[in-house]
Amino acid sequence: MIEQRDDVVTSTALQQQQFLTVLSRDEAVMRFEAALAPTPLGREEVNLSDALGRVLDDEIIASMDVPPFDRSLVDGFAVQAADLVEASISSPANLQLNQEIISAGTTPTIAVSLGTATAIATGGPIPRGADAVVMIEHTEASTLTPNAEIVVQRPVSPGQNIGFAGSDIVRGETVLRRGAVIGSREISMLAACGVDKVPVIRRPRVGVIATGNELVAQGMPLRTGTIYDSNNPMICAAVSESGGIPANYGIVCDDEAALRGTIMHSLAECDMVILSGGTSKGAGDLTYKLLADLGPPGIIVHGVAVKPGKPLCLAVCDRKPVIVLPGFPTSAMFTFFDVVAPLISRLAGLPERRRAHISANVPVHVPSELGRTEYVMVSLVERENGVVAYPLDKGSGSVSTFAQSDGFLCVDALADAVPAGTSADVVLLSSRSRIPDLVITGSHCLGLDMVVNHLTSSGHIVRLIAVGSLGGLAAARRGECDVAPIHLMDPTTGLYNCSYVSPGLELIKGWTRMQGLIFRKGDVRFDGAGPEMALATALSDPDCHMVNRNQGSGTRILVDKMLKGATPTGYWKQPRSHNSVAATIAHRNADWGIAIVPVAEAYGLEFIPIAEEHYDFVLVSERRYHPAVGAFIEALDSSVVHAELRRLGFRRSSEV
Numbered sequence: 001m002i003e004q005r006d007d008v009v010t011s012t013a014l015q016q017q018q019f020l021t022v023l024s025r026d027e028a029v030m031r032f033e034a035a036l037a038p039t040p041l042g043r044e045e046v047n048l049s050d051a052l053g054r055v056l057d058d059e060i061i062a063s064m065d066v067p068p069f070d071r072s073l074v075d076g077f078a079v080q081a082a083d084l085v086e087a088s089i090s091s092p093a094n095l096q097l098n099q100e101i102i103s104a105g106t107t108p109t110i111a112v113s114l115g116t117a118t119a120i121a122t123g124g125p126i127p128r129g130a131d132a133v134v135m136i137e138h139t140e141a142s143t144l145t146p147n148a149e150i151v152v153q154r155p156v157s158p159g160q161n162i163g164f165a166g167s168d169i170v171r172g173e174t175v176l177r178r179g180a181v182i183g184s185r186e187i188s189m190l191a192a193c194g195v196d197k198v199p200v201i202r203r204p205r206v207g208v209i210a211t212g213n214e215l216v217a218q219g220m221p222l223r224t225g226t227i228y229d230s231n232n233p234m235i236c237a238a239v240s241e242s243g244g245i246p247a248n249y250g251i252v253c254d255d256e257a258a259l260r261g262t263i264m265h266s267l268a269e270c271d272m273v274i275l276s277g278g279t280s281k282g283a284g285d286l287t288y289k290l291l292a293d294l295g296p297p298g299i300i301v302h303g304v305a306v307k308p309g310k311p312l313c314l315a316v317c318d319r320k321p322v323i324v325l326p327g328f329p330t331s332a333m334f335t336f337f338d339v340v341a342p343l344i345s346r347l348a349g350l351p352e353r354r355r356a357h358i359s360a361n362v363p364v365h366v367p368s369e370l371g372r373t374e375y376v377m378v379s380l381v382e383r384e385n386g387v388v389a390y391p392l393d394k395g396s397g398s399v400s401t402f403a404q405s406d407g408f409l410c411v412d413a414l415a416d417a418v419p420a421g422t423s424a425d426v427v428l429l430s431s432r433s434r435i436p437d438l439v440i441t442g443s444h445c446l447g448l449d450m451v452v453n454h455l456t457s458s459g460h461i462v463r464l465i466a467v468g469s470l471g472g473l474a475a476a477r478r479g480e481c482d483v484a485p486i487h488l489m490d491p492t493t494g495l496y497n498c499s500y501v502s503p504g505l506e507l508i509k510g511w512t513r514m515q516g517l518i519f520r521k522g523d524v525r526f527d528g529a530g531p532e533m534a535l536a537t538a539l540s541d542p543d544c545h546m547v548n549r550n551q552g553s554g555t556r557i558l559v560d561k562m563l564k565g566a567t568p569t570g571y572w573k574q575p576r577s578h579n580s581v582a583a584t585i586a587h588r589n590a591d592w593g594i595a596i597v598p599v600a601e602a603y604g605l606e607f608i609p610i611a612e613e614h615y616d617f618v619l620v621s622e623r624r625y626h627p628a629v630g631a632f633i634e635a636l637d638s639s640v641v642h643a644e645l646r647r648l649g650f651r652r653s654s655e656v
């Protein structure tokens with residue numbers, strides 16, 4: 001291991017590569033396309049069974065008639081229509097049966113002459129002489145004559161119940177045109193015409209490389225400071241979804257020779273290379289520097305005035321696109337979706353995908369960075385008076401934001417916010433979003449996940465939007481949800497939740513969660529202390545760091561009540577969940593905080609009980625009789641949910 005001298009660390013830290021000129025999104029795409037001039041790749045032939053989703057690179061001209069011969073469309077008797085012109089109930093016609101039965105796949109041998117009929121099955125070839133087929137249910141076997149005869153009591157018109165050769169597709173007809181995307185319907189036509197090899201546009205082979213010393217592949221253990229590589233699996237899947245073939249070159253650490261080797265190797269084997277990470281200004285960010293050496297025209301764009309996605313780097317080497325997506329997962333996903341997916345589809349010859357838009361009300365103030373066009377991921381909720389778009393804000397590092405959003409809205413680079421109540425245009429990410437029948441907006445709890453799991457397994461579609469207790473309460477007051485889970489203590493009475501219920505809302509009891517002071521095992525400052533003593537110790541020692549909770553959370557109200565105005569070291573560290581508090585303490589970045597007992601147990605921390613908090617549900621009264629709301633109230637009392645709550649260390653309020 002190389003020892004890091006302080007002066008080397010400092011000088012490396014100062015070698016920070018600046019972005020090239022930061023361009024607008026449209027300018028960046030325009031310059032990249034001008035340098036690349038992307039056109040569909042060449043042709044290849046695939047078996048019909050592999051043609052699904054591919055793009056035809058030629059017209060398909062039928063080399064045969066479909067059907068190839070005149071065939072019967074019903075089970076019945078092939079006849080000459082002229083024999084039955086006068087047939088009626090009062091004057092039925094008798095036809096003598098020919099000595100053959102034509103089933104599908106056989107060749108008729110006997111011609112149908114006047115006064116005769118031949119039994120024929122659906123799909124059987126029409127025999128010579130016959131010009132119509134009478135359905136079996138419109139005939140009777142004759143009992144009057146010794147010879148085999150049928151009696152027919154109604155006429156048929158010439159051609160009736162016959163599918164003529166070429167009536168579906170005629171030989172020489174253009175069955176499918178160049179550029180058609182082959183789906184099951186197209187495959188049916190190709191198959192009927194006997195096409196076994198299909199000329200299609202070659203799919204781009206896309207090399208995918210993750211960069212960073214901190215990355216670990218799934219299946220391997222994580223060391224301190226490392227994370228699982230989520231970008232490569234995501235990008236490979238997204239390449240397939242866009243019409244390309246992913247080639248995963250794995251994780252390459254921040255080593256110049258290794259990274260250069262993998263880039264060169266993938267460039268030789270692929271039509272396009274996508275890297276992620278190492279685009280920004282960090283001292284370990286090598287990728288950009290390596291691309292700059294790859295030869296003309298090289299880097300076309302490095303830095304785009306969008307959020308997320310500012311460090312996007314677009315290069316062209318050997319007429320192939322080389323793209324470096326930002327390392328942060330949301331940034332990588334969004335820039336892939338916005339810039340890379342359309343390019344892969346274009347190379348694969350797929351038509352441009354048009355995204356549906358919807359107008360929605362943004363109920364909360366959304367701050368935005370001036371100078372960058374900002375894409376805000378939103379979760380949509382449909383109410384009687386329109387669609388509401390809740391911003392999902394977990395930052396660029398999140399892997400869940402893009403996955404859980406229904407769409408996004410765009411904030412102009414010159415705007416510093418979207419004011420609450422704005423009507424915004426939302427671009428939908430999927431046309432398949434299912435409209436939820438129950439919307440729960442407020443504080444998240446693992447117990448709530450159990451209730452929701454119970455509801456979804458009984459067929460309900462539930463939308464859970466975690467915006468904290470106060471956010472949920474505000475949404476309930478505006479009628480934007482059905483139920484708002486809250487755990488808010490009234491600082492004057494010390495009672496939970498009831499004083500926050502205003503007209504139009506009602507309270508449904510949930511469960512209680514024991515909250516307490518959590519600390520690492522063996523920390524003698526807290527060992528054996530009660531809550532008052534532990535708090536006094538923490539407040540008297542400036543080296544004893546706390547980790548607080550975010551404003552708006554129920555726990556923060558409890559913390560502030562306990563601290564009585566004191567702001568101990570670490571007070572301004574304010575993560576958004578019990579788990580973050582526990583992880584910060586477990587990783588020794590803080591020494592104490594307030595969280596609930598199951599979280600302390602999950603992180604192997606000690607727990608000094610302080611108070612039971614009540615996690616209850618504010619119900620929008622006018623929604624009470626909606627079936628899904630009824631199902632939710634019932635689920636709270638189901639034995640399965642009770643057992644799950646107990647397992648998590650919570651007590652249903654009715655059991656308290």
Ligand SMILES: Nc1nc2c(c(=O)[nH]1)N[C@H]1C(S)=C(S)[C@@H](COP(=O)(O)OP(=O)(O)OC[C@H]3O[C@@H](n4cnc5c(N)ncnc54)[C@H](O)[C@@H]3O)O[C@H]1N2
Nearest residue numbers: 210229230231232277278279280281310311326327328331
């Ligand atoms: N001083 C500045 N710092 C940063 C700026 C800036 O303008 N000035 N830009 C920020 C922005 S915006 C972004 S986005 C990130 C992008 O940085 P990089 O593209 O160089 O990516 P890394 O530094 O390698 O990683 C960032 C982040 O993402 C994680 N990561 C990387 N690869 C993966 C992967 N395959 N799977 C999961 N997570 C991954 C990595 O661990 C880092 O946490 O830079 C900001 N910095």
Ligand code: MOO
Nearest residue numbers: 308309310331396
């Ligand atoms: O561009 Mo970064 O993607 O804002 O986080």
